Amino acid sequence: MRKVTLKDIANKxxxxxxxxxxxxxxxxxxxxxxxxxxxxAAREMGYISNSAAVxxxxxxxxxxxxxxxxxxxxxxxxxxxxxxxEMRKFNYSVFILNTNxxxxxxYEAIVSAxxxxxxxxxxxxxxKSTKNVEFLDKLQIPYxxxxxxxxxxxxxxxxxxxxxxxxxxxEYLINKGYKNIIYFGAYKYICSSVxxxxxxxxxxxxxxxxxxxxxxxxxxxxxxxxxxIIEETLxxxxxxxxIIAFSDFVAFEIRGKLKELCxxxxxxxxxxxxxxxxxxxxxxxxxxxxxxxxxxxxxxKAMLEKxxxxxxxxxxxxDVKLYEFNC
Amino acid sequence: MRKVTLKDIANKxxxxxxxxxxxxxxxxxxxxxxxxxxxxAAREMGYISNSAAVxxxxxxxxxxxxxxxxxxxxxxxxxxxxxxxEMRKFNYSVFILNTNxxxxxxYEAIVSAxxxxxxxxxxxxxxKSTKNVEFLDKLQIPYxxxxxxxxxxxxxxxxxxxxxxxxxxxEYLINKGYKNIIYFGAYKYICSSVxxxxxxxxxxxxxxxxxxxxxxxxxxxxxxxxxxIIEETLxxxxxxxxIIAFSDFVAFEIRGKLKELCxxxxxxxxxxxxxxxxxxxxxxxxxxxxxxxxxxxxxxKAMLEKxxxxxxxxxxxxDVKLYEFNC
DNA sequence: ATGAAAGCGCTAACAT
DNA sequence: ATGTTAGCGCTTTCAT
Numbered sequence: 011m012r013k014v015t016l017k018d019i020a021n022k023x024x025x026x027x028x029x030x031x032x033x034x035x036x037x038x039x040x041x042x043x044x045x046x047x048x049x050x051a052a053r054e055m056g057y058i059s060n061s062a063a064v065x066x067x068x069x070x071x072x073x074x075x076x077x078x079x080x081x082x083x084x085x086x087x088x089x090x091x092x093x094x095x096e097m098r099k100f101n102y103s104v105f106i107l108n109t110n111x112x113x114x115x116x117y118e119a120i121v122s123a124x125x126x127x128x129x130x131x132x133x134x135x136x137x138k139s140t141k142n143v144e145f146l147d148k149l150q151i152p153y154x155x156x157x158x159x160x161x162x163x164x165x166x167x168x169x170x171x172x173x174x175x176x177x178x179x180x181e182y183l184i185n186k187g188y189k190n191i192i193y194f195g196a197y198k199y200i201c202s203s204v205x206x207x208x209x210x211x212x213x214x215x216x217x218x219x220x221x222x223x224x225x226x227x228x229x230x231x232x233x234x235x236x237x238x239i240i241e242e243t244l245x246x247x248x249x250x251x252x253i254i255a256f257s258d259f260v261a262f263e264i265r266g267k268l269k270e271l272c273x274x275x276x277x278x279x280x281x282x283x284x285x286x287x288x289x290x291x292x293x294x295x296x297x298x299x300x301x302x303x304x305x306x307x308x309x310x311k312a313m314l315e316k317x318x319x320x321x322x323x324x325x326x327x328x329d330v331k332l333y334e335f336n337c
Numbered sequence: 338m339r340k341v342t343l344k345d346i347a348n349k350x351x352x353x354x355x356x357x358x359x360x361x362x363x364x365x366x367x368x369x370x371x372x373x374x375x376x377x378a379a380r381e382m383g384y385i386s387n388s389a390a391v392x393x394x395x396x397x398x399x400x401x402x403x404x405x406x407x408x409x410x411x412x413x414x415x416x417x418x419x420x421x422x423e424m425r426k427f428n429y430s431v432f433i434l435n436t437n438x439x440x441x442x443x444y445e446a447i448v449s450a451x452x453x454x455x456x457x458x459x460x461x462x463x464x465k466s467t468k469n470v471e472f473l474d475k476l477q478i479p480y481x482x483x484x485x486x487x488x489x490x491x492x493x494x495x496x497x498x499x500x501x502x503x504x505x506x507x508e509y510l511i512n513k514g515y516k517n518i519i520y521f522g523a524y525k526y527i528c529s530s531v532x533x534x535x536x537x538x539x540x541x542x543x544x545x546x547x548x549x550x551x552x553x554x555x556x557x558x559x560x561x562x563x564x565x566i567i568e569e570t571l572x573x574x575x576x577x578x579x580i581i582a583f584s585d586f587v588a589f590e591i592r593g594k595l596k597e598l599c600x601x602x603x604x605x606x607x608x609x610x611x612x613x614x615x616x617x618x619x620x621x622x623x624x625x626x627x628x629x630x631x632x633x634x635x636x637x638k639a640m641l642e643k644x645x646x647x648x649x650x651x652x653x654x655x656d657v658k659l660y661e662f663n664c
Numbered sequence: 665a666t667g668a669a670a671g672c673g674c675t676a677a678c679a680t
Numbered sequence: 681a682t683g684t685t686a687g688c689g690c691t692t693t694c695a696t
Contacts, residue, residue: 015673026683061452062392063673066688082418084411091409094435103449106433108421122430125388234616265619266664289561292592293620337593342689353667390689393672
C-alpha cells in the first residue's frame, strides 16, 4: 500500500490538489460541500501529510531539536520531557539528540538537526570548546543554550542560578558549623560546575573560611561512573567534614562510598538538581534546585520568540532554593 | 545567509548539480579534478544536505522513531540512549517521542513519525488498547515493539523475559522463607506487569503457597507518583512479610514509605530493571534485570533487518537474572 | 566524465 | 470557488 498523497485524494474526487491542500490546511475558500467530501476522503484513505514535502516547499518544519550530553541522566531526561511537553502545546515536535558529552558527536547532531531543517535548537553543550556554538551562529539557525553557557562567548541561554546555588549549599553547611568541604564537581570546562564552586568559595570566604582549589575534585558528570575517583579521594583527603556534589546522582554514589568506607561517621552531603521533586528515595537528600518547571517553560517561550521574530534577548537565570528531603 | 544548496556549489564551479550530487554521494564517475573542486567548495561554503529534499526524492530518511511512554523514567531513558547509540553505528538518526502513557498522544506520535517519513518505529506501547498497533500495521511501516507486547495481537517485539523475572523474584523470597507478598504492579493492561505476577504466582504455587489476586496492587508506572496508594496499602494490608515492586524506582518509593511507617521492621523488597547496573545508590536493592545492553542491540538488529529486507521474524525475550546490590 | 531534465509531494501565487 | 502552474532541493535516468 503506497502512501496516500494529495494527488490520490484529488484524483478520487475529481478536484485538483490545490483544492485538497486548501481544505486540509483550513484555508477557508472552498465550498462546504467540497470541503466535507475532501475531509471524508482524507480520513477514509488514511492520509498523512508528507512533512518532507511540506518543509521543502514552505521552509518550516514545526520541529525543534533538543541536543543534550546525556539523555540517560535523569535530571536531563526530565528537562527534555518538560520541553517536549511544553513545545507540544504549541504544536511543535521535538527531535532529541544525545551527544555523550562529546564535541564531535555534538557537531554531527547539529548538522543532522540542520539537515532535517529544524526551526530551532535547544543545546546543552558539552563545552569542550566554543567551536560548535560558533558553528551555530554561522548557520544562523535560532538556538538557545540550556543549563550551560559560555563565559567567553555570548549566546542566548536559559540556565539555573548556579552561583547562588553554590552559595546556598555552602551556607547550609556553614550554619551547621562545617568548615572543611570537598567539592566533587564536573569537569572544569563545564560552567555550572565552576559557577557552583565560585558560589561555595565566596560564601565560605564571607565567613572567614578559605576553600582551597585543591578541594575541587573533578569528576565525570555522567551518572554512576565515578566510583574509583570518589573512593580514592575519600581515602586520601584529610580533615574533611562535609561534601558538596555536582549532582544528586553523584551524591548518591558518594553516599554509597561513605557508607562503605566510613560507616558510623555521619557526614553531610549537599548536592544539586533536587531530583526528589519527581523521584522518591528511601534516604535523605539535601539538594539545591529550581522551583517548578520554570527552566523548560522559559526556554520554550524564548525559543518561540526567536523562531517567530528572529529576536529575543534572553540570558536568564532561573532562581534556586535549597531543599531538605528527609525521605 | 541563505542555506547553501547543490545549485550554489554547481553555479560557483560552473558544473551541474548532477555532478555535484554524484561527488557528494560518492558515486565514482567524476574526474579527480572536479571531485576535489567540489569537495573543497562544499566544505568552504558549509554545505549541509537538505534531508527533506533527499527524503522526498529517494523515499529514505535514514531516521527511525523511538516512541516511549515516559522518557523521564531512567530505565526507559537508558534503553533509548542505548538504541540511539547503536543506531548511530549504522548511520541512522533517532527521533524520540514521548507519549505520557497516553493512547491519543501515542497515536499522534505515530502520525508525526510517519509524516516525517521515518524508515522504522520502535514502540513501547502504552497498551490501553491494540488500536495503535493495528494502525501501524495498516500503515505498513516497519515497527518493533520493545519491552511491552500484546497477547491478543501478534507483532514483532523484543522484550525481557518478565515471566521468568517474576519467578526469580518469587524464588528469592521463597528461599528466605517469606510467604506473604504484596505485588505493586503497573496497570493490568501492561503485559510486563501481569507476566511478572504470573511468574510470581506460579513459583509460589509450586512451593504450595497461594498468592491471591488481591495482592496485586495496581499502581502508576510513572516514577514517584504513587505515594498515596503505597501508604494506604501498607497501612491496611494485614500479614504481609515482603514486597515485590514493578520497577526499581517504585521500590525506592516503597522503601521510603516503609521507613516512614514501619521503621524498625526490616522488610525485603524485590523489584525489576536492575538500574544499579548504571546508577549507584547508598542502599540495598534486590532487582531482576537483563545482562548487558542486549535489549537495545537485539532490537536494532531486528529493525535494520526489517528496514532492509522488509522481513524478520522476531518475537524475542531477553534473559534476566536476579541481582543483589548491596550499596 | 558531465549535462539535461524529470519528478518526489506539497504550497502559494495567479488565473479563471 | 476552483483550476493551473511554478518551484522548493535533491536523485536518477538518459543523452552526449
